[in-house]
Amino acid sequence: MNVHEYQAKALLREYGVEVPVGKLAMSAEEAEAAASEIGGTVAVKAQIHAGGRGKGGGIKVVKTPADARSAAAAMLGSRLVTPQTDVEGKLVRRVYVEAGTQIDRELYFAILVDRSTQNVVVLASTEGGVEIEAVAAETPEKILTVQVDPLVGLSDYQVRNLGLDLGLEGKQAASLVKLGQALYRLFVEKDCSQVEVNPLVVSGDSVIALDCKLNFDDNALFRHPDIRELRDLDEEDAREAEASDYDLSWVSLEGNIGCMVNGAGLAMATMDIIKLYGGSPANFLDVGGGVTPEGATRAFRLILADPNVKAILVNIFGGIVRCDVIAEGVIEAARSIGLKVPLVVRLDGTNAEQGRKMLEESGLDIVSAKGMADAAEAVCKVARG
Amino acid sequence: MSIFVAQDTRLLIQGMGRMGQFHCGLSQEFGTEVVAGIAPGKAGLTLQGVPIFESVRDAVRETGANTSVVFVPGPFAADAVLEAVAAGIGLVVAVTEFIPVRDMLRVCHAISGSGSRLIGPNCPGLLSPGEKIRIGISPSSIFRAGEVGVVSRSGTLTYESVNQLSKLGIGQSTCIGIGGDPIPGTNFIDVLDAFEKDPATRAVVMIGEIGGSAEEEAAEFVSSEMSKPVAAFIAGRTAPPGKRMGHAGAIISGGSGAAIDKLQALEKAGIAVAESPAEIGKTLRQAAGL
Numbered sequence: 001m002n003v004h005e006y007q008a009k010a011l012l013r014e015y016g017v018e019v020p021v022g023k024l025a026m027s028a029e030e031a032e033a034a035a036s037e038i039g040g041t042v043a044v045k046a047q048i049h050a051g052g053r054g055k056g057g058g059i060k061v062v063k064t065p066a067d068a069r070s071a072a073a074a075m076l077g078s079r080l081v082t083p084q085t086d087v088e089g090k091l092v093r094r095v096y097v098e099a100g101t102q103i104d105r106e107l108y109f110a111i112l113v114d115r116s117t118q119n120v121v122v123l124a125s126t127e128g129g130v131e132i133e134a135v136a137a138e139t140p141e142k143i144l145t146v147q148v149d150p151l152v153g154l155s156d157y158q159v160r161n162l163g164l165d166l167g168l169e170g171k172q173a174a175s176l177v178k179l180g181q182a183l184y185r186l187f188v189e190k191d192c193s194q195v196e197v198n199p200l201v202v203s204g205d206s207v208i209a210l211d212c213k214l215n216f217d218d219n220a221l222f223r224h225p226d227i228r229e230l231r232d233l234d235e236e237d238a239r240e241a242e243a244s245d246y247d248l249s250w251v252s253l254e255g256n257i258g259c260m261v262n263g264a265g266l267a268m269a270t271m272d273i274i275k276l277y278g279g280s281p282a283n284f285l286d287v288g289g290g291v292t293p294e295g296a297t298r299a300f301r302l303i304l305a306d307p308n309v310k311a312i313l314v315n316i317f318g319g320i321v322r323c324d325v326i327a328e329g330v331i332e333a334a335r336s337i338g339l340k341v342p343l344v345v346r347l348d349g350t351n352a353e354q355g356r357k358m359l360e361e362s363g364l365d366i367v368s369a370k371g372m373a374d375a376a377e378a379v380c381k382v383a384r385g
Numbered sequence: 386m387s388i389f390v391a392q393d394t395r396l397l398i399q400g401m402g403r404m405g406q407f408h409c410g411l412s413q414e415f416g417t418e419v420v421a422g423i424a425p426g427k428a429g430l431t432l433q434g435v436p437i438f439e440s441v442r443d444a445v446r447e448t449g450a451n452t453s454v455v456f457v458p459g460p461f462a463a464d465a466v467l468e469a470v471a472a473g474i475g476l477v478v479a480v481t482e483f484i485p486v487r488d489m490l491r492v493c494h495a496i497s498g499s500g501s502r503l504i505g506p507n508c509p510g511l512l513s514p515g516e517k518i519r520i521g522i523s524p525s526s527i528f529r530a531g532e533v534g535v536v537s538r539s540g541t542l543t544y545e546s547v548n549q550l551s552k553l554g555i556g557q558s559t560c561i562g563i564g565g566d567p568i569p570g571t572n573f574i575d576v577l578d579a580f581e582k583d584p585a586t587r588a589v590v591m592i593g594e595i596g597g598s599a600e601e602e603a604a605e606f607v608s609s610e611m612s613k614p615v616a617a618f619i620a621g622r623t624a625p626p627g628k629r630m631g632h633a634g635a636i637i638s639g640g641s642g643a644a645i646d647k648l649q650a651l652e653k654a655g656i657a658v659a660e661s662p663a664e665i666g667k668t669l670r671q672a673a674g675l
Binding site: 084113115116118119120132133136137149150151188191193217218219220222223249251253261262263264265266267268269270271272273274275276281284286289290317318319320348349350371372373376 | 404459460482483484485486487488490491493494495509522523524527537538539540541542543544545548565567568592594595597598599602618620621622623624625627628629630631632633634635639640660661662663664
């Protein structure tokens with residue numbers, strides 16, 4: 001789960017990390033008031049769940065409250081396109097007005113999980129304020145890493161050494177140790193999957209988190225009701241959010257073949273094989289292991305709600321999922337909403353015979369396929385029309 | 386012969402709820418000896434003909450259980466794994482999905498050096514058709530005994546490939562789902578190493594997917610340490626970056642974990658890669674000369 005910058009900064013402040021003074025504004029008037037309350041130069045920052053906002057005009061540094069008002073007015077209600085959004089961009093619903101900060105140097109600091117070593121890893125770089133992926137690709141030696149045994153935790157000396165390697169001196173290094181420990185505590189206590197401060201600015205004797213991105217482990221949200229409350233459904237794809245309410249795993253894509261599959265691996269492989277046969281998937285959908293006829297019906301409704309969908313492929317290899325349950329859901333959804341596009345179904349595994357028979361007897365216009373290749377070929381053909 | 390388990394497998398089921406009981410029955414039908422179950426507040430009862438205990442410690446003491454399968458829900462699963470290892474269970478298979486990453490980091494570090502092995506979480510488990518051992522949730526009817534080892538991050542793609550192999554008349558020695566989570570107890574290399582040393586395995590099918598770099602590491606292992614032929618498939622060539630594709634571990638992030646990097650690493654290691662998920666069986670047959 002992602003959160004906005006202003007929410008992340010509130011958490012950082014709670015953990016004792018130095019961040020600039022800032023106020024959230026929902027309107028141009030509020031932005032003006034915030035700027036005059038903060039005083040001096042301020043940054044007006046669009047709050048969306050995507051990085052690279054500066055490049056898209058989503059961050060403006062202004063000197064007066066009147067300028068803060070006009071900067072906010074231009075952002076609010078507009079769609080912000082950044083290197084990390086799609087071409088449509090994201091609607092800006094709120095801005096964050098933040099005190100200007102003296103910037104001596106821009107660094108990078110992050111904490112995440114290293115899947116290979118099964119450790120927590122702290123990353124730091126002298127190359128702050130730019131995309132870290134570009135730094136990693138072009139000058140990997142400029143990314144410093146510290147492995148942290150999760151049973152031991154982060155030691156002060158590890159951050160101190162990082163500070164030395166980053167060229168920090170005296171009180172700056174001490175400030176980094178304090179920040180590093182606070183962020184590590186936040187990472188662990190709130191079950192973050194990523195804490196990224198970019199840039200981390202050196203300002204006089206201090207290091208200050210000028211921007212911050214927090215991601216949380218969805219599987220751990222059950223123990224963090226406070227974090228769950230920060231979820232902003234407006235920032236999520238509507239169908240992905242609806243699917244998650246039914247325990248369906250959905251990702252919206254840009255093609256025209258709707259997919260309903262059981263299991264994440266098979267669902268990805270189904271997208272791949274559609275592409276191989278010249279088609280293009282409209283979605284990724286894993287109905288999961290415990291799917292009920294109602295769940296299958298809902299899944300099917302979600303697919304049918306996409307106006308781009310020209311054909312549907314149901315690909316089920318029944319293990320725990322029973323093919324007759326899927327067939328029941330498909331029939332129910334097709335009957336109640338009306339099936340206006342061709343449907344190709346491949347059922348294999350548990351109760352496949354029974355499922356196929358149910359579909360046959362339903363009177364619905366369904367192409368029954370044997371195996372994945374047959375199914376993909378058939379659905380790509382009908383999608384082309 | 387199977388890897389990781391022996392004929393003297395005495396299976397304990399942690400979490401004898403609806404799902405635990407259902408799969409207990411299927412494992413028993415397959416011929417696996419299930420000796421005990423854990424269900425809170427049900428100690429003393431018998432479910433599926435299996436005695437129920439309050440703790441793994443008691444179950445091990447009373448029944449000599451040496452292997453366990455975990456169906457306990459995500460919030461409590463890490464505790465269940467640690468309990469099993471502390472009680473001396475040598476192989477723990479965690480089927481459970483949705484275990485927090487932080488819990489798995491702790492578990493993996495805590496049990497390393499214990500001598501116990503964890504398979505999973507978020508996996509279908511282990512099945513050895515020749516030994517009649519089924520630990521987990523795989524549909525046993527598609528398997529047939531033979532000499533191909535299967536290791537996969539995906540449950541349904543394991544079934545898909547096993548089904549293709551069986552239809553070609555190619556049987557399996559041991560099939561292991563290592564799970565779709567970012568922090569697995571057992572990784573590709575652990576399983577590949579065991580298959581290389583297993584006299585009952587002649588060739589291996591490896592199914593990977595986007596996210597992390599386990600496939601790249603496995604490719605390196607295959608090229609430097611393995612003599613047996615390996616065929617592979619990678620799911621998610623068409624997956625967009627930054628999106629979690631069902632599995633918690635299946636995400637392309639920070640410029641790493643893309644299918645293309647994995648495919649290149651596999652090909653460089655001389656592994657036969659199936660272009661299509663419908664050709665996994667055929668690719669193995671050709672690579673192994675079967």
